[in-house]
Amino acid sequence: MSEGDLAQQLQRLIRPGDTLWWGQATAEPLTLTRAVTAHRHALARGGRLGVFVGMAASDTLAPEQADVLDFFGYAAGGAHRKLADAGVLDIVPSHYSHLPGLVRAGVLPADVLLLQVSKPDEQGRYSLGQVQEYLPAVRERARVVIGEVNPCVPWTHGGLHLTAGDFALLVDAEHAPLDQPPSRIGPAEQAIARHIAGLIEDGATLQLGVGNLPEAVLAALHHHRDLGLHSGAVGDGIARLAEAGVLTNARKSIDTGVGIGGILMGGECLRRWAHRNPQIELRPTDYTHNPDVLAASHKLAAINAAVEVDLTGQINAEVAAGCYVGAVGGAVDFLRGAARSRGGLPIVALPATAKGASRIVANLSGPVSTPRSDAGLIVTEHGVADLRGQPLSRRVRRLIDIAAPEHREALERQAHELLRRCGAAFFTPSPPGRGQG
Secondary structure, three states, rough: HHHHHHHHHHHHHHOOOOOEOOHHHHHHHHHHHHHHHHHHHHHHOOOOOEEEEEEOOOOOOOOOHHHHHEEOOEOHHHHHHHHHHHEEEEEEOOOOOHHHHHHOOOOOOOEEEEEEEEOOOOOOOOOOOOEEEEEEEHHHHHHHHEEEEEOOOOOOOOOOEEEEHHHHHEEEEOOOOOOOOOOOOOOOHHHHEEEEEEEHHOOEEEEEEOOOOOOOOOOOOOOOOOEEEEEEEEEEHHHHHHHHOOOOOOOOOHHHHHHHEEOOOOOOHHHHHHHOOOOOOEEHHHHOOOOOHHOOOOOEEHHHHHHHHEEOOOOEOOEEEEEEEEEEOOOHHHHHHHHOOOOOOEEEEEEEEEEOOOOEEOOOOOOOOOHHOOOOEEEEEHHHOOOOOHHHHHHHHHHHOOHHHHHHHHHHHHHHHHHHHHOOOOOOOOOOOOOOO
């Protein structure tokens, strides 16, 4: 289909005032999204269009498009950071698990759904390819579903499958699927990964966030046995663990023998491994983040990142370098699930410093994304602070001990005032040079 023909078809289906949704990150249907942004004025016809955004793996959206498009979403991830920096992205500070319910209730409007799909199977079923997440809920509400068929997208098991009659329009993809940018794993990430690998037992079920640290952790787990997967994001490291015989899902207490994910966020090797592979299923957010499912997953190791952690265990994941980027995400869902899981590990991992500044702090620079009551194990390259069941004074001591050595003295001084405000009675300074790890 020519660009002009596609633009005309989109004008036929999209109305002024509509709100558009599509898969985030690697699940973005590039042919459709680029047509929407290129022809946004014709599509809006003097009005405006809403666009819900998640994480980005492309440069499709730009601040200047806010002349017609109203951007809102749960996070300013990846290239969408520039939308937040320009003040044109309205963040929805919601737990990720709440998004499907908010869509179904009509609180978050959803009129048009743009999907990247695989080629159909022998039964004529199109797979959503690299994603399920909140898109099945959007499909229930959307007036129009438009599909982009990409032959390089894997046909995946689990979740929603569609037939040709479910689409108002099907077009052929003109672009290869997006790859998640390769991870940058340095000495700090490797040290953190070693600490976490030492905590995880054979037969554990893994949940991982996104970014450099999850891939470092996965690379450190190749000597483990019979690991399982129940996660929102699935990266390249998962495919490598499975191909090495480490990820078998054999000891999972729920979905035994099958890995569960919400979105594939990797490259060609991940897509190749997932294609028609019954050992990996993509499921909607209602399942991947379901608290009862998580609690039933024995030895659930939930591994998530943070921007900073204060000395009592409060966690900020929403403000980075003074910019509100949202991304409350699924951390609280998974940390609570792991805490309820038999033998579970609620882990938050982060390098001890960023650009020379400590990320273990006396006072957060942003909101409390995860309350101190949900903090479990905090891991930096300097060690592990197990905060479970610990009083404030002991939390402070343990967190200072895993801060960067050059910042510990200042944190010691700030700790006394912090504990006074919190009403904690006892705090004993650590001997010089003490630390865990």
